[in-house]
Amino acid sequence: MAVGLGPLPTLHPVKGFELGIASAGIKRPGRKDVVVMRCAEGSRVAGVTTTNAFCAAPVLITRERMAGNVRYLLTNTGNANAGTGADGLANARRTTENLAALVEVTPDQILPFSTGVIGEPLPVDKIVAALPQALADLREDNWAQAAEGIMTTDTLPKGASRQFEFDGVTVTVTGISKGAGMIRPNMATMLGYIATDACVSRDVLQALVADAANKSFNRITIDGDTSTNDCCMLIATGQCGLPEINAAAGEQFHLLKQAVLDVFMEVAQAIVRDGEGATKFVTVQVNGGGKPQECLDVGYAVAHSPLIKTALFASDPNWGRILAAVGYAGVPQLDVSKIDVFLGEVCIASQGGRAASYTEEQGSAVMAREEITIRIELGRGEFSETIWTTDLSHEYVKINAEYRT
Incomplete structure (x- = not known):
């Protein structure tokens, strides 16, 4: 029973960030379990990941590639691809290589994420077969469907959205998360994706995601278990038309910081409200x-x-x-x-x-x-x-x- 957690609020589209959902049948036929996210050219991506020493193969790859020219994020549920050794790394790379071939980018421009059962081989063929469906579904207004597509034992999708005005321009921050058990993010089976159409330098964006995660995801716990797969990503597409935020100062930065923190806090607390078996x-x-x-x-x-x-x-x-x-x-x-x-x-x-x-x-x-x-x-x-x-x-x-x- 989710405590105080109802239907998703309005999740405003973020300019330059699209989401597509597909069913690969990883655990059950027909279940939405593959999500592809596309970032506009020139987007900046920052993130925090689990401190678990047995971190999953996709986490290792994401850490390697995050500071590059990221264009796509690929998520599967139903299989964590953790505790899978060298084969797990190879399998995670294969999924990104297949997606790269379809969208004509290099594999290092794709970040992989997985969540689900630990220790099982990643069903690469099923994921690859679902990629065309996910790509055909890419839309900026697909946040609610993507929130469902990243769920595992969650009973409800989780999302939040904020907008603010600066110099007559509306800036949007929207995010989704998943997680209901094995939750003690310590960055930080929790995943969080938050995107904004603000233009933010990489250094400022990384500091912003670290601070926001520390005040939200790093302050929740359901069972004290830090997952092998925790990742929280913050994407800035730069499509709102305002000048770049290149310092942690000024009105635009502080407005963005508050909106980002609000979204992080809401989606982090939603994980607790939907904790496995929670009644309080x-x-x-x-x-x-x-x-x-x-x-x-x-x-x-x-x-x-x-x-x-x-x-x-x-x-x-x-x-x-x-x-x-x-x-x-x-x-x-x-x-x-x-x-x-x-x-x-x-x-x-x-x-x-x-x-x-x-x-x-x-x-x-x-x-x-x-x-x-x-x-x-x-x-x-x-x-x-x-x-x-x-x-x-x-x-x-x-x-x-x-x-x-």
């Missing part, structure tokens, strides 16, 4: 840290605790589990007498124990909500961090137990 959308806010990393360590300790996540699923205000997670987060010389913990607006623990005003009825009322905030005040400094996560339900276990069947 949980915000873990940690304030008063002496360092940002202290806040993150505490936040992730709470967000990853199976005991806390199962209590959230049961709507059980078992606040002792939260205190325990804060205590083992590894913050040095933590003074528990300075820590306050809140469920929503209710203070549940203060000065090392149960808050004097707290009642079980108050905690139960908060835990019964679909959207819950756990706020932790460390009382050590001025830094704050926020992480978004889910509960852990019977359905999560069922989905992942049956994933390959």
